Amino acid sequence: MTMVADRPEGLExxxxxxxxxxxxxxxxxxxxxxxxxxxxxxxxxxxxxxxxGIVMIYSFATRNRFGGTDLSGWNLDAYRKLGEPIVRDILFRSLWLAILTTLICLVVAYPFAYFIATRTPLVRNLMLVFVMIPFWTNFLVRNYAWRVLLGNDGLFTNISEAIGLGERELLFTTSAVVIGLVYGFLPFMVLPLYASIERIDLSLVEASRDLYASGFQTFRRVLLPLSMPGVIAGSILVFVPSLGAYVTPEILGGAKTTLLGSYIVTQFLTARNWPVGASLSFVLMAVMLVATLVYFRTGGRNL
Amino acid sequence: MSDRGDHHVSEQIAAVKLTAITKRFGSVVAVDNVDLEIADGEFFALLGPSGCGKTTTLRMVAGLEFPTEGSLKIFGDEAGTLPPNKRPVNTVFQDYALFPHMTVEANVAFGLKMQRVAKQEIAGRVQEAISLVRLEGLEQRRSQQLSGGQRQRVALARALVNRPKVLLLDEPLGALDLKLRQEMQGELKALQREVGITFVFVTHDQEEALTMADRIGVMNEGELLQVGTPAEIYEHPVNRFVANFIGQTNLLDASVVSNDTVCLANGVHIPGKSDLPVGTRVAVCLRPERAGMHAPEEVPADQQSVVGRLESVTYLGNALVYTVMLDWARLEVRRENQPGGYQPHVGEEVAVSWTLDAISVVRA
Known part of the structure; x- marks a missing residue:
């Protein structure tokens, strides 16, 4: 029984x-x-x-005359205020810009992600690093850089003047906000798209072409359905932060283009109407929650 | 074409005709100046080791690669630069490449849909193709729910439903296990006879090629070395590579002495027909099953022989393989496992013998 005696110490x-x-x-x-x-x-x-929980409680509270909030007299006044034309306009404008940003990101990112996914592993990794390099610079700094580019004497105005489109003011317009949002959130679209396209067996593309599909038909019938999880994930990752964006609209947008994020901040800090700010925050979260649920439902079915 | 009434094969338009086809990837020559004609209705195999250019050749016919140089005709029409969706050919891919987001039925219908065939016709033809490959009842399954053999059938149906003029198959049985592979060999062959379409398939498995193909093209390092029927290739390989690649073989180094004599590496002159110039280095190809074995003093008078020492005997059940060592070569002799006859022991001197028609002289 030497074998038992040789058993290392500590072993049961x-x-x-x-x-x-x-x-x-x-x-x-x-x-x-x-x-x-x-x-x-x-x-x-x-x-x-x-x-x-605290935000939720405040959304049902009452604003008092001195700009404070009374945690009593619970009511739905703050939510009713969301139906007012000013707030409704801001809500719809924010939704529209978020959808627009998401669509532009999708159209720009898809071919790029496909291109990356079909390169050799070395080139692939290199290009993915390029996608992430902007994150190494502070988001605020990058937004101020756009202010210079889009400004009165900036690159874009100069180009549009040079090609005869006249002096076009871009800064402090809705276009500037969309440009800034697309720029800021494009990587969030590229990465999930890349991840899902990279997983598709490219011989399926060849099979589709062999079975008389044109390039576009192959995209619509084979690539797009198979990369749907990436399309949905990327869209949500862009849509959600676009909807509540604060920094970019503040820096690149004008007074006429107030968006949800800025409005909420105004309610809390300037108007000192915490219940309204809280209720808006809550509605925003509900929209995002719905979007996320849609993602998990669709993604869960395909994967 | 001027010889009207001549029923020679070459008068028909070839299903696939490659003329001086070359494909380069950067500096690598994948396919090197290949000429090949595949007749209508033929079951043709492109055979060779991996990386020999056989798959690239097939992909050029499919339109998935474009030739660097040369002409590629499909039923007489120049097709070398056409995209795959403009060619009357369909492919069964190596891993089948079934669309995972579609049912069996949708997979099979895909090609017809893309060609905008009328809906009612699609339904009929899809059903026909599905029953041709005996997949009835599985129409609504997805590819992940199918076995390897079933996936292979879906891939076949998906291609054949389009009634291509040529069906290309890239290692069609490669992903199946041995038993299923043997079963599918017979089925594929029967299917080809039934539909009458030209089949071109790529394989690295010489047994598969011999079993299924009407003709075989043997490739190595981008070159097409030999084209012929299985018997031609097996019995009269053009060179050492082909002799070695197709079946088991003994290759004895020799050189040409005259058009009916060669000199073996041990200096012995033996009869061996060849039309190669005197002095050419050749190999005498002797198949193990065609070699005889006798006691050295009992070799029949009409046979050639070499004497060596029996090194080992491998028991295969239905056959025995004897390994005989000569000073300058090593020979294998395969004999049916039958009782009686000459049963040498390991270590004994034995004579390996052959008749003149058992050997062929090939380029070294």
């Missing part, structure tokens, strides 16, 4: 396996998993769920 004696042992082992594993994820849970509850 093996025994015949029993269902009880198996269950106990599984319980221990799940307990370990819970303990390890506790920090993340705690962080989310403390700094996400609790503030969210």
């Amino acid at each position: 004696e093996a025994a015949v396996a029993t269902p009880e042992f198996e269950k106990a082992a599984e319980r221990a594993a799940s307990r370990r998993g819970f303990l390890l994820s506790l920090p993340a849970y705690a962080y989310l509850v403390l700094f996400f769920a609790v503030p969210l």
Whole structure:
């Protein structure tokens, strides 16, 4: 029995396996998993769920005459205010710009993502790094850079003058906001698209061409349906932050193009109407929640 | 064309005709100056080791690659620069490339839909193709829910439903296990006879090529070395590579002495017909199953022989393979496993013998 004597120290004696042992082992594993994820849970509850609750409570509260908020007399006045023309206009404008931004990103990013996905691994990685390089510079700085480019004596006005389109003012217009949003969120469209196109077996494209499909038909019937999870993921990743964007519209947009993000900030800081700011935040979140649910439903079916 | 009434094969328009086709990828020559004619209705195999250019050749016919140089005709029409959707050919891809987001039925209907065939006609033809490959009842399945053999049938139906003039198959049985592969070999052959379409298939499996093809083209390093019926290729390989690649073979180094004599590497002159110039280095190709084995003093008078020492005997069940070592070569002899007869022991001197028609002289 030298073999038992040689057993390394600390190793428990093996025994015949029993269902009880198996269950106990599984319980221990799940307990370990819970303990390890506790920090993340705690962080989310403390700094996400609790503030969210506070926002919700405030959205039903009353603004008092001195610009403060009374946590009494619960009502739905703040939500009713969302039906007023000014707020409704801002809501629709924000929705429209977010949709426009998402569509432009989709159209621009798809061919690019396809191009990356069909390169050799080395070129692929290099191009993915290029996509991410802008993130190395502060978002605010990049937005101010656009201000220079789009401004009165900026590159774009100069070009439009040079090619005879006349002096076109871009800065502080809706176009400037869309340009800025597309620029800022394009990588969020490219990356999921790339990930889903990269997974498609390219011999399917060849098969489609072999079966008399034109290039466009191949895109519509084979590539697009198979990359749908990426299209949806990218669209949500662009749509959601576009809808609530604050920095870009503030820097590149004008007074006439107030969007949701800015309006909420105004309600909290300038108008000191916390209930309205809170209710708007809540509506915004509801829209995003719906979008995310749509993603999981569609994505879940395809994957 | 002027010889009217002559029923020679070359008078018909070839299904596929390659003339001086070359394909280069950068500096790599994948297909090197290939001439090939495949007749209408033929079951043709392109055979060769991986990287020999056979798949590239097939892909050029499909339109998935374009030749660098040369002419490619499909039923007489120049097709070398046409995109795949403009060619009357369809392909069964190596891994089948079935559309995972479509049902079996939708996969099969795809080609007809793209050609804007009328809806009612599509339904009929799809059903016909599905029953041709015996997949009835699986129309609504998706490819992930099918077995390897079933996927292969869907790929076949998806191509054949278009009634292509030529069907291209890229290693069609490569993904199947041995038993299924053997079964599908017979089925493919029967299917080809039934539909009467020219089949061109690519394979690295010489047995598959011999079993299924009417004619075989053997490729290596981008060159088409030999084209012929399975028997021609097996019995009269043009060179050492072909002899070695098709079936098991013994190759004895030799040189040409006259048009009916060669000198083996051990200096012995033996009869061996060839039309190669005197002095050419050649190999005498002796198939293991065509070699005889006798005690050295009992070799029949009408046979040639070499004597060596029996090194090992491999038991294959239905046959035995004897390995005989000579000073200058190593020979294998295959004999049916039958009781009685000459049963040498390992270590004994044995004579490996052959009749004149058992050997062929090939370029080294």
